[in-house]
Amino acid sequence: MAAILEVDHLSKRYGSGTSALNDVSLDINEGEIVALLGPNGAGKTTLISIICGLVVPTSGTVRVGGHDIRTDWRAARKMIGLVPQEIALEPFEKVIDCVRYTRGLYGLPPDEAYVEQLLRSLALWDKREARTRELSGGMKRRVLIAKALSHRPKVLFLDEPTAGVDVTLRREMWTVVRELRAQGVTIILTTHYLEEAEDMADRIGVINHGQLLLMRPKSELMGEFGKKRLVLDLYEPMATLPAELAERGLVLAPDGMSMIYDYDSHADRTGITRLMAELADKGVAVRDFATSQSSLEDIFMSLVEEDA
């Protein structure tokens, strides 16, 4: 698949000497959803801001659809839509006028049919004559998305799209994002909600201290870094764990009714067979068992802690 966004050795150092971004390189393919994760101040917004033209990089290059953002900036920017982190709307402006205005900024003639379709798809058509200050937080965020899509961008940046948004609205927003992807829009989102990245992204990038720690397909990442946990429920409570079982890495739950075993599912030997044999030897009766994969949050925390 062709890369629609190519970031090459991008760095940003501010006058104060702070390095916000350090030699970041990545390619993003057409039509995929990429989630950028990282703690506050990691450099996610700086990266997006440079690509969109809000911040001037110290070094490195960015190409959008083959157009360099500095030498061929008009063509590059026409391909990009940005939904910023902060809700920034003119309070006295009507919803429909906001969208028309942004479309004009992108050099496009009025297209009332498209604006209507856009507002309807974002459930804003009924509010088209409302002033933006009269809207709820969720609606304001949808207006920002409508503005960002007013010129039919190929690449859409969503900077913390669901920050401070309630659960219902967050789900609504995810639906919008999926619909956009179905229309062929490439989406790059930054988020604090790991559940969001886990649910939607094709690939996940982790940024910390201005460096891209990794960029992997979600499934690969979760498979590679994912630890599995085996929980064995017992028929009879156990007061103490036999030493032989403890040596194998088994842990007794505080209530004595279950035993827990963490293992790496990709290791050559998981140790489960020997563990089961050991349990049979000791006459431990297992009532039920369950396995679970560690979440993206666990993976993210371990990566960031390693980098700290």
Place this chain on the structure above:
Amino acid sequence: MNWPAIKAIYWHEMSRFFRTIWQSLASPVLSTVLYFVVFGAAIGGRIQSVEGVPYGAFIVPGLMMLTVLQQSVANASFGIFFPKFSGTIYEILVSPSGWFEVTLGFVGAAATKAIMIALVILLTSFWFNGVHIAHPFWMLAFLVLTAVSFALLGFIIGLWAKNFEQLQIVPLMVITPLVFLGGAFYSASMLPPFWEGVAKLNPVLYLISGFRWSFFGLADVPVGVSLVAVSVMLVACLAIIRLIFLTGWRLRE
């Protein structure tokens, strides 16, 4: 050239003016009427004429210039400062619009508003004084050039300002004194020779002088010099704005 962007910014700014049309017009017209009453009728009654022109009529070009300068600066500075303040400037900066297109949209709208208000004042002055315009073409040319030049200056102030105090301070501390000392209510030739020399260091004197010439054929300085002065200011302001956008100062920090 991104014409739709210029049009979008221009009408976006103009719609704000039309939303508050009565407030936009009432305040400058009311202050000008007060000037006409106080300077034209009360004091002007005791000053028969200045270089053959009745005092009430003599102050009309100065009052129009006063309004044009204040309105151009205020409208353009607020026009670009407000998106910076509200955060909506991001969409201009990420759009495929260049510095000249953005400037043309904001400055064009600010100058249009100032010219509209100046023309309303001119109409008001006909009611107070029978003003005759000797060179209507040059009157309009000076009006447009001055409105655009000072809107460019206001645009720079709006780009520079970090808060509302800074936005107000330059018009209050610099523009208004320069207009009052630039011969809005008197001819520089009425001043003692030393102060006449000092007054000629004030760039606004050249604008008011040129503008007054278009009305009465009278000028403190040659008309050509006035035209050069306003053109130099226009080009200098454009150069500064270009530099601000290209370096990203106070915009892309």
